[in-house]
Each structure stands twice: as structure tokens, then as C-alpha cells.
Amino acid sequence: MTAHDNSCFIIEGGAPLSGEVQVAGAKNAATKLIIASLLSNDVCRFHNVPRIRDVELTLNICEALGCVVEWIDHACVEIDSSGMNEHRIPFKYSGAMRTSVLFVAPLLQRFGSADLQTVGGCNLGKRPIDYHIDGLSNLGVEVEEEDHTYHFAATRLAGAKVELAYPSVGATEQLLLAAVGAKGRTVIENAAIEPEIQNLVGFLQSMGAIVYQDACRTWIVDGVDEFRGCSYTVINDRIEAASFAALAVATAGDVYVRGADQEHLITFLNMLRKAGGEFEIDAAGIRFHRKNGLKPVVIETDVHPGFMTDWQPPFALLLTQADGVSIVHETVYEHRFGYVEAIQRMGACIQLHTSCLGNKSCRFLNTHFDHSAIISGPSRLVARNVEIPDLRAGFAYVMAALLAEGTSTISGVENVKRGYSYFIEKIASIGGRIREEIAAG
Ligand code: EPU
Numbered sequence: 001m002t003a004h005d006n007s008c009f010i011i012e013g014g015a016p017l018s019g020e021v022q023v024a025g026a027k028n029a030a031t032k033l034i035i036a037s038l039l040s041n042d043v044c045r046f047h048n049v050p051r052i053r054d055v056e057l058t059l060n061i062c063e064a065l066g067c068v069v070e071w072i073d074h075a076c077v078e079i080d081s082s083g084m085n086e087h088r089i090p091f092k093y094s095g096a097m098r099t100s101v102l103f104v105a106p107l108l109q110r111f112g113s114a115d116l117q118t119v120g121g122c123n124l125g126k127r128p129i130d131y132h133i134d135g136l137s138n139l140g141v142e143v144e145e146e147d148h149t150y151h152f153a154a155t156r157l158a159g160a161k162v163e164l165a166y167p168s169v170g171a172t173e174q175l176l177l178a179a180v181g182a183k184g185r186t187v188i189e190n191a192a193i194e195p196e197i198q199n200l201v202g203f204l205q206s207m208g209a210i211v212y213q214d215a216c217r218t219w220i221v222d223g224v225d226e227f228r229g230c231s232y233t234v235i236n237d238r239i240e241a242a243s244f245a246a247l248a249v250a251t252a253g254d255v256y257v258r259g260a261d262q263e264h265l266i267t268f269l270n271m272l273r274k275a276g277g278e279f280e281i282d283a284a285g286i287r288f289h290r291k292n293g294l295k296p297v298v299i300e301t302d303v304h305p306g307f308m309t310d311w312q313p314p315f316a317l318l319l320t321q322a323d324g325v326s327i328v329h330e331t332v333y334e335h336r337f338g339y340v341e342a343i344q345r346m347g348a349c350i351q352l353h354t355s356c357l358g359n360k361s362c363r364f365l366n367t368h369f370d371h372s373a374i375i376s377g378p379s380r381l382v383a384r385n386v387e388i389p390d391l392r393a394g395f396a397y398v399m400a401a402l403l404a405e406g407t408s409t410i411s412g413v414e415n416v417k418r419g420y421s422y423f424i425e426k427i428a429s430i431g432g433r434i435r436e437e438i439a440a441g
Contacts, residue, residue: 036200192304
């Protein structure tokens with residue numbers, strides 16, 4: 001999202017952090033489930049929906065397409081899509097959020113056509129939608145581009161075999177949403193299998209879809225003619241949980257993250273342990289703290305079940321406090337290190353490299369992209385005025401400011417509001433000295 005609101009966070013560093021935070025429902029599941037509900041003419045009800053900007057935008061699009069949206073309580077929303085009457089995804093919203101592209105499949109099921117202008121999202125690289133377009137074409141969709149608008153059309157989607165060039169989360173979701181109502185069987189190979197996708201598949205099954213998960217990243221879908229409305233619960237946000245875990249450990253704090261789900265954090269917890277973090281798990285959440293100093297580690301981000309790219313910025317910030325040299329190899333986005341320059345100005349010692357550091361080469365080998373980082377620590381951080389470039393970088397900047405000596409001003413806070421609910425309240429509730437102000441000028 002590039003639009004700016006005028007507010008900023010004022011953060012005074014150095015306060016010890018302890019207490020409890022409650023993780024919300026996952027942004028990257030809730031938004032997809034809401035979009036999937038448009039496959040049915042009936043009412044769908046979702047629980048554990050996070051109150052964040054991306055959910056708001058998703059619901060705005062639903063309303064613009066003719067759905068009726070009603071919040072039942074603070075985390076429960078109902079969508080009635082029986083009155084849908086529009087196949088054009090409004091640019092006003094799609095330009096602000098990448099997930100908008102996923103409306104294409106339900107619109108094709110409902111109307112046989114969908115129009116989409118450019119999609120937005122965090123600036124982490126080029127982020128094209130070619131896998132979506134190629135996959136949909138395999139299922140019989142005709143795609144034309146004209147004046148920055150894609151026109152998608154299909155009289156009836158037909159099942160097919162699709163092998164993705166990369167296990168893209170969005171493209172897998174798009175194809176699942178298209179395949180569940182296509183005629184016959186669709187096989188999606190080299191697909192993404194993230195927990196948020198499992199959540200989507202669970203919801204689709206509850207609506208009446210037939211979806212099998214096969215070995216080796218394969219989804220098999222037998223198309224059905226009808227989808228019914230149902231109630232479904234969004235999984236907890238494993239990115240928010242990991243963000244607060246990294247914050248607790250980096251600041252030598254002690255935070256119980258209620259709703260942190262071990263099953264979805266296995267890789268993160270292993271890495272945190274290697275870096276010197278401590279945690280105790282119970283049925284309701286995980287307590288994070290540390291006894292000793294932090295140790296350097298080597299991280300390579302990857303698709304699930306690898307180390308999530310969205311855990312990377314908070315974890316890299318944690319590594320600025322480790323005693324020694326860490327390596328972070330980012331293999332999902334070519335431009336994920338856009339946040340580093342500001343952290344360097346705050347005193348972190350980070351060098352970026354175009355080569356693939358770590359144990360394996362990735363898609364960005366022999367490119368000019370700075371996608372590996374060498375982080376030397378521990379660094380004493382000092383307060384600075386910084387502007388947030390993207391959602392997860394935003395959390396890392398807040399971490400840096402909470403660790404730093406002095407008072408930092410952080411602008412671009414709308415990026416954080418896209419994905420973290422009740423953000424200021426949660427940081428303040430564990431002792432972080434943070435407030436929001438309308439920026440001067
Ligand atoms: N890609 C293509 N062509 C495509 C689709 C993807 O080249 O048609 C490339 C992307 O440019 C990227 C890689 O494939 O280099 C992975 O992209 P993917 O499609 O998997 O990501 P996404 O669906 O756009 C979702 C999350 C991201 C998360 C990634 C990876 C949502 C709304 N977003 O994005 O979350 O980083 O999967 O796990 O689900 C965030 O929450 O802050 C966030 C950025």
C-alpha cells in the first residue's frame with residue numbers, strides 16, 4: 001500500500017517489555033476465506049477475523065461487488081453474497097492490496113467474467129501475476145490486457161493439470177478457488193501448502209468442495225456445481241506471533257503470546273532456540289524470553305515448511321543483538337531488504353550482497369538483487385526518524401525503536417495497520433513506550 005496517512009509513532013526506547021499479548025486471526029487466511037465465500041449464494045460467517053486494514057479493504061471490495069457485510073461482534077463477520085451484481089474489482093481498493101487478485105476466480109464462477117486493474121501490496125519486488133494468469137488459462141480462461149486492465153472470461157472453467165513454476169501462495173489459492181467449481185478434475189503441482197492455504201481448503205471443504213492433498217506439493221480438486229454457506233474459524237496469525245516472540249527475545253523481555261500455535265511455528269521456534277531464545281509452550285500459547293545473550297545463526301527464507309519470509313525482518317532485527325556474525329539469505333522476494341538502510345542509520349551493522357550466501361542457491365542467483373545480508377552484532381541502536389517501507393519492516397522498525405536509546409519518530413504507519421490489529425495497544429500493554437501522533441505539516 002503506498003497511500004500515506006498523516007500519523008506517526010513516537011517511540012521511546014529502553015523500557016523492559018513483559019506481559020501478555022493476544023494474537024489475532026491471520027490476515028493471510030481471513031482475507032482469502034472472505035473471498036472464497038463469494039463462491040456461494042448463501043451467507044457465510046467467520047470467527048477470529050482480525051480488525052486490520054487489509055480485512056477492511058477486502059470487505060470494501062465485497063460490498064462494491066454487491067455483497068452485504070455485517071460485523072456480528074468485534075471478530076465475527078458475516079457475508080451475504082446473494083445480491084452480487086458486479087464483475088469489476090474496483091481499482092480504488094485493488095490498487096491498495098495484492099489479495100484483490102483472488103476475487104478473479106469467484107467472479108469467474110459467478111459471472112463468467114472478471115475485470116481487474118493493477119494490484120497493490122507491499123513493495124518487496126516485482127510481484128507479477130503471471131502464474132495466476134497462466135494457471136487460469138490452463139483451466140480455460142481467456143485473459144486480455146488493455147490499458148492496465150485485465151479482462152478474464154470463461155463460459156465454464158474446465159479442470160486441467162497445472163504445474164506452477166514456483167510454489168506461489170497466491171497462485172495456488174487462485175487455482176484452488178477456480179478449480180473447486182470447474183468441470184472435472186484439476187491437479188495443481190508444485191503448489192504452496194502454507195497453513196493459511198490449509199485453512200482455505202478446510203473452508204472450501206465445508207462449503208461443499210472436494211479437495212485432496214497429495215504428496216509432493218500437489219492439490220487434487222474434483223469440481224462441484226454448488227457451494228453452501230457455513231461458519232468457519234480463521235487460524236491464528238503465525239506472523240504476528242513470531243513478530244512478538246522476536247520482540248520479546250530481542251529486548252530481553254518476557255512475553256506470553258496467547259494464541260501462538262506451535263504447530264505453525266516449528267521452523268521459527270527451532271531458529272529462535274538456536275539464536276538463544278527460550279520458550280515454554282502450553283495449550284493456549286507460548287511464553288518467550290531469554291536467559292543469556294543471543295547467538296548468531298544462518299537463515300534461509302523459503303516456502304512452507306521453511307523459514308517464512310515474513311518472519312525475516314523481525315528476526316534480522318533480533319540478530320543485530322546477537323554476539324557474532326549471522327547470515328540471512330532471502331529466497332522469496334528479490335527486494336525484501338528495502339528496510340535495511342534505515343536500520344543501518346540506527347546503528348545496525350548489516351551488509352547486503354547480491355550473491356546467494358548460506359547453503360543453497362536461489363532464483364536470484366546471478367541477478368543484481370541484494371538478497372543476502374551479513375549481520376554483525378551486537379549493535380547499540382540509537383533513535384532516528386524513519387519511514388516504514390512495508391508491513392513486516394514496520395514491525396522491525398518498531399522493534400529497533402524500542403531497543404534504541406532515545407526517542408524515534410516512525411512514519412508510514414499505515415503499513416503496520418494493514419496487518420497488525422490493535423498494534424499500539426498491544427505494544428503499550430507489554431510496557432513499550434509508544435504513542436501515535438498526527439505528523440506536523
Ligand atoms: N510470483 C511470481 N508470479 C506470480 C506470483 C508470484 O513471480 O504470478 C513470485 C513473487 O514475485 C514472489 C514469489 O513468487 O517472488 C512468492 O509470491 P507468492 O505468490 O507466494 O506470494 P503472495 O501470494 O503474493 C503471500 C502473502 C505474503 C507472503 C507470501 C509468501 C498474502 C496476502 N500475502 O503473498 O505476505 O510474504 O505469500 O509467503 O497472503 C505479508 O503478510 O506481509 C506478506 C507480504
